[in-house]
Amino acid sequence: MSLLVPVTVALLVSAQIPLSAQLQLPTGETVEVTADLVVSEPERQLLIARGHTQLRTGQTVLRADEVTYDQGAQTVSATGGVMFVSGLFAAVADAVVVDLKSNEATAEGGLFMQKRNVTPEALAAAETPQQLREMGDTPMLFRGTRIRRTDANTFMVEDLVFNPCVCGPGDPDWRMEARDASIITGERAILTWPVVYIASVPVLALPWLYLPLSDRRTGLLMPRLTTSSIAGFGIEQPIFITLGRSYDLTVSPGYYTGASRETHDLGGGTLREEPRYVGIRGPRLLTEFRYVPSEQTRGRWTLGFIYDLQPIRDPRTGAFYRQGNEPLGEAITQARGLRGETSWQHTQEMGHGFSNRVDAAFVSDGYFTRDLTADVVARENQYLRSTGAISHRGEEHYLGLEVAIRQDIRWAYPFFREDRVPAAADPLRPVLHGPRTLQKLPALTLSLPEQRLGGRWALGMRMEFSRLSPLTGRFGDEGEDGLFDASGARIVTGPDGLPQALLDPAQSNGRFDASDREARDRLDLFPRLSTSFGWGPYARVTPMVALRQDLYGGEVSGRTAQRGYPMVDLQVDSELARSYVGAESTYRHTLMPSVHLRYVPGVWGGVPPPGASPGLPAQRYDEIDSALPLGLDGQDEGFLHAVVEVTQSLQLKKEQALREPLRLRVGQGFDLTRYAPLWKEASNQEAPILRDTFARLLARVGIFSAGALVRYDTQNAQISQLSAEAHVDNGRGEALYARYDDLLAVGSDRLRRGIDTLVGPSSESRARAQLLTAGGRLTLGIGLGLRYEAIVQPLVQQQSALAQQILGVSYGPACDCWRIEGVATLRRGQKLPDFGLNFTVAGFGSFGS
Incomplete structure (x- = not known):
């Protein structure tokens, strides 16, 4: 409304103004005035502009059906579709009266807006209040019966109705009302006796409130x-x-x-x-x-x-x-x-x-x-x-230095101070030693991408130096079995064949002995030579020859060791495809069979043993140490593995968009080691040839998506893994989801095969774990939202299989600038649920989190 002051000066300059004119103000600013009719009444000290009245200066525009200047009362009034634009600040009103002496404005049906995502020129060109409302976003919206603008961005407002967030063109379904307020647009608002209304229902009243508006x-x-x-x-x-x-x-x-x-x-x-x-x-x-x-x-x-x-x-x-x-x-x-x-x-x-x-x-x-x-x-x-x-x-290399630290949180030991038994429990206050977890301190990796040799073959190399060590000390002090147990025991097989716990005096004794893990330095070299060529129009053949060589050094024992083996890899892929062209879409179905063979004829050397005694079986620290199958004596062995797969894919192309609604992959693993020539005969020659049969399905149609992975143990004639998930999400707040996992041989390496193998080891384990997670979200159309999630463990005995339930009830306005949610969580073994309150705010300032 600050434009009205220079406008009245302009109107006072001349009592007879043409229907369109540019006036020079005493301040040097130019104002353009246009109207259908201008009437001057000197005896009443009135000047009236009627019909499509527009007052413009710079980026400031005032539009109204009629503007009246009363020189005696020093007031300016605008009536009929009043619109005011100054930069990104806009206002609409039915009528506005401005007192030029106090710079106060009294608005009837006034609505004041701070705009964004729109240009000032576009706002100034709006011809109707509705156009002004609909342009851009409105991060701040307020009404008031009496408004005093003290400077360009500061307002003192009485009887405030306030909505400080991004809203659509319609009226918001929530608001704040206050007796009076001080507002600095884009910075803050201070409200006295504010009340929050949701759909005209008061829900919160405060004596004072500070709102950041940026x-x-x-x-x-x-x-x-x-x-x-x-x-x-x-x-x-x-x-x-x-x-x-x-x-x-x-x-x-x-x-x-x-x-x-x-x-x-x-x-x-x-x-x-x-x-x-x-x-x-x-x-x-x-x-x-x-x-x-x-x-x-x-x-x-x-x-x-x-x-x-x-x-x-x-x-x-x-x-x-x-x-x-x-x-x-x-x-x-x-x-x-x-x-x-x-x-x-x-x-x-x-x-x-x-x-x-x-x-x-x-x-x-x-x-x-x-x-x-x-x-x-x-x-x-x-x-x-x-x-x-x-x-x-770079274009021809990757060089990286990494540090990885793990904290063992299975027990309550502190990590940064000595843990002693309190004197009230034991006057001697013995020290309690926690686990010493191995860390990667550090790992240096140099990878050279494959470079062409001759024109067909490509040579690549990966080198990694790693130091695996506890964070404090140079050995783990785990004791006889190489595993830490908080009770100081080790697990052995008793006379009855059942596991039993025996005291482990070597655990936490401060000496490097038994099966303690020592800090170990390792250099891993992995050069590879590969090529790829077409086998006529029928298939593509990709052979590879590689060598892995590991060098070890123990920091406590001083022992050195090495392990190496060659590796031959062959993959043959083919593809059959057919397209179906429709009026608007094109479908393409592909069938891609493949055969993958990997052969390691033998191993020289081995992974170092634990502790001070060199006669113990090798102790493996990470995935590189466990890259190969293990024989019955615990040593690495050569192998010949194969995987046969068939992948089907259905693709849909519509205009320029390409989607894959369906993909199905079916495969079978084979361990052919008994038929392969090895330097040293594999110790487990009776292992089954057929390994897991697997299938993976991915589907997505409209709002529905699903995936499933099934592994079938051919030796035991049962499913060893079943993982499935499904989602239905319409993108408007309603969704259903579920995931189910069923794993056999939990704790074994069946599903965690070595990095250089194609199939996992055979296992007779029957340990099984199942987990089902399901839930959904629902919006009720009046700002209310519901969400529910349940976690079920079907195999849990002597307790409820329902491990946890979460129910959330929320409310947020249509402009979604804030949402409040009450959450109830009921866990297994609880009689009453836990309760929490989430309040999220987006779209204005830092109010909320």
Whole structure:
């Protein structure tokens, strides 16, 4: 409305104005005035412009049916389809009266809009209020009975009706009303006694509210409220802090009350009500730092602490320490103290082929994740893996340096401090040693892409130097069986043929002996020579000859070892295709059979053994060490494997779009080792020739997509793997999904074949696991949304197969600029569900998270 001031000056300059004229203001600014009729009434000190009145200066335009200037009262009034445009700010009203002395405007039916995704020129060209409403997006929308514009972007508003997010051309289905407000467009709004209305129903009232109206505005975010069976009631108040256009910080102080007490069975018929073994209680502070200084660099770093007031636990069992180390003694109430977590995700393209990335996560102790997370899937994680890499990629090489660290979170041992038994349980306060997990510290990889030799053959090379070692120390100290057990035991086969636990004195004894894993340096060389040629019009043949050579060095024992083997690979592919041309679409059906053979005639050397004794079987650390099949003596063996596959594909081309509605692959694995000449005869000559038969199906038609993988164990005549998933998603908020996994031989290498083999080993294991996850989303058309998910474990005995259920009920306006959701999670063994509240905001400022 600031345009009205110079306009009145222009109208005062002359009492007789033509229907179209350009007037020079005392300020030097030019105003163009057009109207169907201009009437001057000097005796009443009135000037009236009627009919398609337009006042324009620079990028500012005022349109109305009639504009009247009252010189005596120093007021300007505009009536009838009033439209005002200044840059990306626009307003429409039925009538507006402006007091030039106080610069206050009283609007009747006034609607004020901040626009984006549209040009100021397009807004200025709008001829009707409806056109103005529909142009671009409207990130801010407000009404008011009395509006005073104090400068270009600041308004003081009485009786505010406010909608601060992107809306369509229609009226939003939610709003805020306030007695008065101070608004700076694009920055913030301060509201006094605001009330939030949803469909004209008041749902929230506050005495005062600060709203940031930009994406980079410091302020309070929406509080996070949760309640769970392991942490009780929790509240966090995030504070968003802007650190320039490329950096921001979110600090979230909070507090968790802890879950209710539960009854513990101490044995001997003794029951005692105590705090839960798992969970947290106390104050928490979480900090998140985000940065995007350039298009090539971005990252996110978090750091969180909690002072846990729950009683300390024995990391070996997860239960409380007892007074005097007595099983029936009172729990020691000493607090767990300061615990924490941190994570860092970072990617950067440094130019000239150089790049780096970090994906790291660390926690202070092994139970930190399960103490804060009640989700049954997340609680089953056994390791946290962190990686960091820097690489250079050129046209003829790739060179990368990587560090990989794993944290074993199966037990509650702390990672960054010594763990001692409290004096109240044992006055000697012995040290408890946790597992020493192997890390990759570091791995240096040089890969040379295949280069043409002569004109047909291509030569490539991959070299990797890796150091596999615990993070602290140079050996794992696992003991007799090479496996860490929190109880200090090792598992052996008893006289009755059943597994039994025996004390392992070599575990955590501080000496490199038994089957301890030592820090190991390895150089892996993998040159390969390949070619590809057509076999007439019938097939394409791709032979390859390769050699893998590994050199090992033990950092504790000083032993060296080597292992190498040649490898011959042959693949033959063919394709039969037919096209069906329709009026608007073309279908293409292809049939692609293939035969794949891989042959390793023998192995020289072997992977080093563990511990100080060289007579033990080889100990393998990673996928390169386990690249080959193992004989009955635990040594690597040569092999001859084959896989026969047939792939069918149906493709649909419509105009320029190409889709694949259906793909089916069927195959059979063979172990032909007994028929192949080997340097050393394979020890397991009676192994079956036929291995798993497999089929994979992928389908997508319209809103429906599905996939399935089936592996059939021909030896045991049963399905060894069945994985299937299906999705129905209409793209408008309604969806159904389900995934089912059924695995046989869980824990074996059946489904994790070596990297240089084509089929996995034969196994008699009958261990089986099944998991079904299913859920859906539904929108009810009035802003309400429902979602449900269930996790089912059909093989669970003596408990409910239904492991977890999640029900979410949400509401959001039609413009979808915010959504509030209440979530109830019921897990197996709980009588009452956990509750949480999610509040997400998009489209205006940093209000919400």
